[in-house]
Amino acid sequence: MGKFDFDATFGDDYLHFYLPALTTDRNEADAAEIIAALDLQPGDRVLDAPCGHGRISNLLAKAGIDVVGIDRTGPFLDVARHDADNLGVTVDYRLGDLLDLDAVVTGPFDAVINWFTSFGYHDDEQLQLILAAYHRTLKPGGLLLLETLHHDWFVRHHVQPPFTNMTEVGDDVMYDRSTLDSTTGRVETDRTVIRNGVMRTSHHYVRLPTAPELRAWLHDAGFHDVRITSRDQSPLTINSRRMLTVARA
Numbered sequence: 001m002g003k004f005d006f007d008a009t010f011g012d013d014y015l016h017f018y019l020p021a022l023t024t025d026r027n028e029a030d031a032a033e034i035i036a037a038l039d040l041q042p043g044d045r046v047l048d049a050p051c052g053h054g055r056i057s058n059l060l061a062k063a064g065i066d067v068v069g070i071d072r073t074g075p076f077l078d079v080a081r082h083d084a085d086n087l088g089v090t091v092d093y094r095l096g097d098l099l100d101l102d103a104v105v106t107g108p109f110d111a112v113i114n115w116f117t118s119f120g121y122h123d124d125e126q127l128q129l130i131l132a133a134y135h136r137t138l139k140p141g142g143l144l145l146l147e148t149l150h151h152d153w154f155v156r157h158h159v160q161p162p163f164t165n166m167t168e169v170g171d172d173v174m175y176d177r178s179t180l181d182s183t184t185g186r187v188e189t190d191r192t193v194i195r196n197g198v199m200r201t202s203h204h205y206v207r208l209p210t211a212p213e214l215r216a217w218l219h220d221a222g223f224h225d226v227r228i229t230s231r232d233q234s235p236l237t238i239n240s241r242r243m244l245t246v247a248r249a
Contacts, residue, residue: 002190002203004121009204010073013193015053017167017174022055031059034113037233037246038143040065044110047137049098049117054058054080054091058121061089067094070104099126101133108139115147120186120207127207138249144223147231150243151208154187155180172196185209212246223247 034056040046042064048057051069053076061067061084069091071077077093082246084091096104099122112134122130134144161179168174178189186205209217211228218226224247229235230243 002188004204005202006072008069010076010192010199012075013174013195015076015079015189016172016195017193020051020169027059028053030115031056031063034060034145035063035065037244038111038113038145040111045103045108047107047109047134048113048173049101049105049111049112049134051080051093051136052076052101054083055092056113056115057091057093058087058089061091062087068094068109069103070094070096070098072097072235074205082167083153094146098122098130098133099146101130102136105137107137109136109137110139111139111140111143111145113145114230116128116212116218117147117149119146119148120209121204124207128211128220131217135222135249140249142164142249144218144245144247144249146243146245146247148245150210150230150236150240151185151205151210152238154208156238166193181205183214211243218245218247223249 018184043066045066046060048069050065050071052058052071054069057067057069057080069080072095074095077095078091083181093199094104119207120127136221138144158180159213162177165176172195176189180187186207188205191202191204214227215228226245226247228245231244232243237242
């Protein structure tokens with residue numbers, strides 16, 4: 001188990017290897033799904049945290065939603081602002097860490113979004129602090145939306161670790177070798193990138209809370225009316241690859 005190399009995990013290599021798969025059609029479908037799940041209306045104030053390179057924030061703004069996006073990776077925000085300009089939309093992008101959310105943004109918000117398995121990159125105590133911070137930013141009755149990889153599906157489909165994944169962009173390769181640590185509930189990943197003939201390695205992890213764990217954390221953070229479903233909002237089963245959680249402040 002190595003130390004989480006945040007800058008290497010969420011740096012230029014991330015954009016290089018992930019952006020080709022995050023097509024306009026996919027981004028628009030994700031944004032439409034979020035709008036429907038939260039019943040967002042033009043003028044609603046929404047916090048996208050973390051917002052990454054703005055692929056969701058910018059499209060929500062295009063739909064007339066007042067969006068604040070925060071991320072700790074400056075180059076991601078540079079891409080987000082550039083794309084917002086190209087779309088002709090305005091998003092309030094801010095550099096900051098989820099663990100310092102209170103210092104970065106001021107509520108109240110109608111909704112908070114954490115999308116594309118962007119929850120889980122801290123220890124359990126810190127994750128619960130983040131949920132409590134989300135709650136503080138929401139107006140009474142506001143909604144939190146979390147979209148994550150489903151722990152149970154992951155365990156079922158990766159019963160013989162380690163498991164591997166390779167992403168290729170031209171001659172460049174990103175190779176992940178992952179194992180599930182049953183004592184922590186974390187998927188620990190050793191990553192090797194070969195890009196422009198240069199090899200580099202890094203380590204990262206993501207905590208995958210089970211549905212009961214996440215429900216308990218949300219209740220402890222002050223949320224109620226917690227609804228956990230499959231990504232398509234059908235009942236959650238062991239066959240559900242993605243888990244969608246909506247909780248009310």
